[in-house]
Every structure is written in structure tokens, then in C-alpha cells.
Amino acid sequence: MTGQIPEELQFLHQAEMGVGAWAWGDRTFWNYGQAYGEEQIAAAFRTSLEAGITLVDTAEIYGNGRSERYVGKFIKEMGKPVFVATKFLPFPWRWTKRSVVRALRHSLERLGLEKVDLYQLHWPSPVVPVERYVEGLAEAVQAGLTRTVGVSNYDKNQMQRAYTVLAKYNIPLASNQVEYHLLDRRIEKSGLLDRCRELGVRLIAYSPLGKGTLTGKYGPGNPPPGLRGREYGHVMKDLPALLALMTEIGQEHGGKTPGQVALNWTICKGTLPIPGAKNAEQAAQNAGAIGWRLTPEQVKALDEASDKFTK
Ligand SMILES: NC(=O)c1ccc[n+]([C@@H]2O[C@H](COP(=O)([O-])OP(=O)(O)OC[C@H]3O[C@@H](n4cnc5c(N)ncnc54)[C@H](OP(=O)(O)O)[C@@H]3O)[C@@H](O)[C@H]2O)c1
Numbered sequence: 001m002t003g004q005i006p007e008e009l010q011f012l013h014q015a016e017m018g019v020g021a022w023a024w025g026d027r028t029f030w031n032y033g034q035a036y037g038e039e040q041i042a043a044a045f046r047t048s049l050e051a052g053i054t055l056v057d058t059a060e061i062y063g064n065g066r067s068e069r070y071v072g073k074f075i076k077e078m079g080k081p082v083f084v085a086t087k088f089l090p091f092p093w094r095w096t097k098r099s100v101v102r103a104l105r106h107s108l109e110r111l112g113l114e115k116v117d118l119y120q121l122h123w124p125s126p127v128v129p130v131e132r133y134v135e136g137l138a139e140a141v142q143a144g145l146t147r148t149v150g151v152s153n154y155d156k157n158q159m160q161r162a163y164t165v166l167a168k169y170n171i172p173l174a175s176n177q178v179e180y181h182l183l184d185r186r187i188e189k190s191g192l193l194d195r196c197r198e199l200g201v202r203l204i205a206y207s208p209l210g211k212g213t214l215t216g217k218y219g220p221g222n223p224p225p226g227l228r229g230r231e232y233g234h235v236m237k238d239l240p241a242l243l244a245l246m247t248e249i250g251q252e253h254g255g256k257t258p259g260q261v262a263l264n265w266t267i268c269k270g271t272l273p274i275p276g277a278k279n280a281e282q283a284a285q286n287a288g289a290i291g292w293r294l295t296p297e298q299v300k301a302l303d304e305a306s307d308k309f310t311k
Contacts, residue, residue, distance in 0.1 A: 005200055008148055009174050011054070011083050011117060012202040016267060016290040018055030018085070018274040019048040019283065020206065025066025029227060032063060036278045038070070043280035045074040049082055051287030057177070057204070057274045059087035059122055060107050072112035084111060085118035085204075087152060090125035090133065100136025104145050118174055119146035121162075123153045130158050134165040141171050150175030150204070156192050163199055173201050180205035180271055182214060182242065182262055182302060183235055185310040188269075197270060205266045208273035209286075215259035216243050235309060245305050249298050256288065261302075263289035268299050 005013050023030035024041045032041075045056070058067045068086060075082060086107045088100055104119055119140055121133050137149040151162050154176055163173040176196055180187050180203070187193045187203070196203040209215055212224055213232045220236045223229045243258050250256035256264070259275075263286060266273040277283035294302070 006172050009172060009200075009202070012148070012174055012204075012272065015055045015083070015272055017053060017263065017287070018057050018083075018204070018272060019045070019053050019286075020274040020276040021056055021058040021067045021071055022062045023276045023278050024058075024070045025063025027063065030276075030278070031226070032066075040279040041070060042074055042077070044277040044283040045071075046078055047280040047283040048277065048287060049078060049080050051284060052290065053082075053283075053287060055083040055085060055117075055272075055274070057085045057206075058111075059089070060103060060110075061087070061089045061122065065110050068107055068110040072110060076112060083117040084113065085120060085150075086111065086116055087120045087122040088133070088136075089122045090128060092127070095128050095132075097132050097136035097139065100133055101139050101143060101145065104140050108145065115145055115147065117147045118150055119148075120150040120152045120175065120177055121154075124151075124155075124158050130154075130161040131165050134162045137162075138166060138169040138171055141169070148172070148174035150177065150202075152177035152204075152206075154178075156190065156195050159192070159195065159199075159201065163201070173199065175202040175204050175272075177204035177206055177274075179207050180266060180269075180273075181208045181210045182246075182265060182306040183210045183232070183309045185306065189310060193269070193271070203271040205271040205273040208263055208266045208275050209259055210262070213239070214243075214246070214262035216247070216257065219243075238308065242305050242309075245301060249294065249302070252298070253292060253294075256292075257285060259285060260289040261294070264292070264294050265299060265302050268294050 058071050088103050140146050218224045246258035246261040250261045275286045
């Protein structure tokens, strides 16, 4: 990376891990309200912060606004500072740059905040040019509604375009949030991760546990439930060998779990993972992935064992 990391981006570069809030209120994908509810997710939030997690990632679309409302409520109840990241969804009816600031104001209302720390474009729009929404991000910074801005699910080219627009306003592109874990290493193979390093853009790794698949609780005879089963069904056959290596490596670190090894691997790659947690136990276990590092040899062994999962 050329030059120093700007002061306003330090919080993202200093954070080792965040907590993802998609499952907090989402009934469609995560079945919120069935095996877990408000009491459990409040405990997940509290446990994360007590364990040293400094960033929470939500989005206006998560649970149709419920996730943002819960995050706002938990922040108020706990009274401990935490950096808040949320996201703008490119709904088809949002085709002006003004829609970005408007959506952010609604998110702030739900969160009960005057400003967020990171506002991200959730996906590139198939119809609205990258430049238009990014102009909206610049307006959001200028209006004092967010400290920093980022993108999500942007490829190398789209990210470069966003970076260039913001540079005109002297605003750094803070982050690109994309899927990254041992079963999905597309960003290494496409060069996106390298490009982020060169530009000083923090790569935020979403679904860093492969939506739970890398915790070791799922396998060929016990695939993940619902939509996740469809997404990860094809990896089940080869998963046990990878999990065996992760378990062995975890033992060398005093009994770290496969999930903790999976998260630490993303940290060793220079990314910021934001695992989801549905309860205090999951949050505590995930937080056990920070404060230590895999050796370069262990990272290499995991690279070799996981290479086949990403074509
Ligand atoms: N920008 C985007 O497009 C995008 C897309 C996806 C996610 N995200 C962000 O990334 C965050 C994390 O991704 P994710 O929720 O998709 O997947 P993830 O973090 O890989 O997996 C989370 C799920 O794994 C299980 N789990 C978590 N910790 C566990 C533990 N210690 N032991 C056992 N099981 C555990 C839980 O589900 P079960 O208990 O049901 O197995 C949990 O909901 C989201 O909350 C969201 O903030 C962003």
C-alpha cells in the first residue's frame, strides 16, 4: 500500500474481527424466532463486546430493518461504544444518488444514531452505474451521516471505479465486503485481495465460517439445514479431510476449534472477518479466534487442503 492509512480508517484496520448481524431478526434465511430470539441475540451482542469485538455489521435489508433496530436497542442498553457498519440496498426504484442519503437517514432512525462509522453499498446495481451511487456515498460523508464509506460484492473493476470517484472528493474508499473463507477463495484467485492491499482498502470477509459449515458441526450425513444445504451440499464429501486438518492445527494451539482456526486463517490473510453469532456461546467461541495467530506453515497447509474448493 502506498502512504499511511488515514486517521478515519484506523478503526477498521485495527479491528481484528467484527460481529455480523444478518441473523438478528432474519426469518427467511436464518429462521429467527424459531430456535433463537431476542434474548439470545442480545446475549450474542453483549458477549462479543465484552470479548473485545469493536465492530458490528448490519444492513437495512436484514430482517427488513429488524437487525438495525436490534443493534440500536442493544447499543443503548449496553452503553459501551462500538463501531457500526450498515448497508444500502440498490432496490430497482432507487436510481438517483439522492436515494443513498435518504436510505442512510432511515437506517440512522432505526439504529437510533446520528452517524454510522461505515456506510456500504450492499451490491453493485445491474442498471445504475457505479459512479452514481458512489456520488451518493460522498454526499453522505459530506452531510456528516457516516464517518467512512465502502462497497460490498464489488469486483476489481467496480471497486476501482468507486475508488476513483471518491478520490475526486478526497474521500478514501474504506472497505470492500465480500465472501471469503476456506471454501471460497475466489478473491485470492481473481486478484481482488491483492488490489485491496495495494489501495489500502480493508477487505471485510463475510460468511467467514462458510455459514457455519466450517465449525465442524455439519458433515456428509448431517448437511446444514434449509438453503444452506443447497449452497454447501457439494462440499460435504471433501469437507471431513479439511476439518480433520483444522482440528489437528487447533490442537497445536491449545485446543482451538475448527471454527476458530477458520476465522484465524482469514485474519492471517490480512482480512477482517465478521462471523455471525446467534447466541452467547457462538459469540464467545468466535471471539476465541482473536489474540493469536496460525504459523505461516499452518496457513500454507490450510491453503493446500482447501485449494480444491475454489476453482
Ligand atoms: N455483504 C453481503 O452481501 C453479506 C452476505 C452474507 C453475510 N454478510 C455479513 O457477514 C456476516 C456473517 O456471515 P454469515 O452470517 O452469512 O455466515 P457465517 O458467519 O459464516 O456463519 C454464521 C452462522 O454460523 C453458525 N455459527 C456461528 N458461530 C458458530 C459457532 N461458534 N459454533 C457453531 N456454529 C456457529 C450460526 O448458524 P447456525 O447455528 O444456524 O448453524 C451462524 O448464524 C453476516 O451476519 C453479515 O453481517 C454480508
